[in-house]
Structure formats: structure tokens, C-alpha cells
Amino acid sequence: MRGVRCQRCGHMFSLSVDQVVAALDRLAEKSESHYGVECPRCRHLVKVPRGDLERMRPRPVESSAEATAMPTSPAPSETPE
Ligand SMILES: [Zn+2]
Incomplete structure (x- = not known):
């Protein structure tokens, strides 16, 4: 999972899969190239390039029935790439 760095305060945070x-x-609806995410620390709107979002998107897994049954949980921070 890749992190997002706030351009204002330098805070690093990661986005959930959702x-x-x-x-x-x-972005697909608006055909824009950046998505604005609010920094959890300073509320600055951080622009995330579409390419970064594409890399953060989970790979489609067809045989994981348990993944869809799990409740929303925070993303693990130590997932290796
Ligand atoms: Zn910030």
C-alpha cells in the first residue's frame, strides 16, 4: 500500500481500499487526473495523481470470498509491495 504525503504539513497517510x-x-466520471484527499492532520486538500491511485488499487481477486465478508477495517500499514 502506498502512502500519500500532505504537501502542506508533510504528514504521511494511506488511503483505505474503499x-x-x-x-x-x-475520476472516471469527471475525467480528471487528480483526486483531492483531505489530510487527516491539517485538513489540507492533497491532490493524488490518478497513476498513484491506480497503483494503490487492490488487484482483483476472484476467489476470495472472505474478503467481501469482512467489515471495513483499517488498511494494514506494513503490507509489502
Ligand atoms: Zn497536512
Whole structure:
């Protein structure tokens, strides 16, 4: 999982899978190249390039029935790329 760095305060944070998917949906609708994400620390609107979102998007896994049954949980921060 890739992180997003706030350009204002330098805070690093990561987007949840839900956020990434929603962001890509939004970009596809508006045909924009950046998605604005609010920094959790200073509320600055951080622009995330579409390419970064594409990399953060989870790979489609067809045989994981348990993944869809899991409740929304925070993304693991130590996932290797
Ligand atoms: Zn910030």
C-alpha cells in the first residue's frame, strides 16, 4: 500500500481500499487526473495523481470470498509491495 504525503504539513497517510476505489470512480466520471484527499492532520486538500491511485488499487481477486465478508477495517500499514 502506498502512502500519500500532505504537501502542506508533510504528514504521511494511506488511503483505505474503499477510498481508492471511490476516488478512481470519481475520476472516471469527471475525467480528471487528480483526486483531492483531505489530510487527516491539517485538513489540507492533497491532490493524488490518478497513476498513484491506480497503483494503490487492490488487484482483483476472484476467489476470495472472505474478503467481501469482512467489515471495513483499517488498511494494514506494513503490507509489502
Ligand atoms: Zn497536512
